[in-house]
Amino acid sequence: QVQLVESGGGLVQAGGSLRLSCAASGRTFSRNAMGWFRQAPGKEREFVAAIRWSYDITYYRDSVKGRFTISSDNAKNTVYLQMNSLKPEDTAVYYCAASRQIRPPRDPGGYDYWGQGTQVTVSS
DSSP states (O other), X not given: OEEEEEEOOEEEETTOOEEEEEEEEESGGGOOEEEEEEEOXXXXXXXXXXXXXXXXXXXXXGXXXXXXXXXXXXXXXXXXXXXXXXXXXXXXXXXXXXEXXXXXXXXXXXXXXXXXXXXXXXXX
16 A cells, blocks of 8 residues: 655735655555546546656646746655646646656556645636
């Protein structure tokens, strides 16, 4: 089992920044990739970014490229999502997830463990 705990969400004005953190514990060797997803009210959960653990190969959805950066700290078993130039359409609950697949999937079904989510609200 892998436990994931997100933090760092909050309310920010458009154009502002937030940094989300996801701390992993438990059988952390069983996760090869980490991802961030988000879900807005009435919408499906969507892929935001992912990273191959220990290789720092990153993937992003097109709408966040150049604004969001995913990174990892292996010593702390923590993954971060730095979000800059936030827009109201970025408002959602953000979830951290861990996958045993080597190449991070963009489908939520490819992830084995999930955090509880953290709310990000961007006001216009």
